[in-house]
Amino acid sequence: MLFGLGAAIGFGVFFILVDRGTRTDGDAIVVIAAARFGGTLFVGAAGLLTSSLVWPGRDLPKLAAVGLIDVTANGAYALASNRGNLAVASVLASLYSVQTLVLSRLFTEERFTAIRIAGSALALAGVAAISAG
Structure with missing residues (x-):
């Protein structure tokens, strides 16, 4: 629960900082690049401090694809x-x-659990509630 709250x-x-930092079209690339760089530094430092940093090996192309999709x-x-409309984009x-x-289900055959389905249902319910408002 604590990790979920921290992630939220x-x-x-x-999302707030991206909106604030990209007031002009040219700034969008800089803001996203800075966010990815900062995230990479944070994860790298956390991995070094906890000694859990491991080279991904043959999973590197998959990780690179995920990173590209995320940046896009x-x-x-x-x-x-x-x-556009910030409310819709958010x-x-x-x-x-x-x-x-x-x-994760399609590519890694991870199983849907009751808690994951409930979390997705809550996310969709939130979207419906915001749309109705």
Whole structure:
């Protein structure tokens, strides 16, 4: 529960800072690059401090693809938050966890558990509640 709360706060702060940092089109690339660089430094430092940093080996192309998809999605959000409706862009971005669950099932054959299904249902219910408001 604590990790989930921390992730929710982190995503919220990230989306707010991306919106604030990308007031012009040229800034979107800089903001997303800085966010990825900062995230890489944080994860690298955490891995070194906990001695759990392991070279991914043959999984490196998959990890690179995930990183590319993530940067593309964040860039699209940055542009949408400035050129489109921030409320719509934020709601769609909040479904990040649902698509992660579906992709993990498709590509890694991870099982759906009751708690994962409940979390996805809550995310979708939140989108419905915001849309109704």
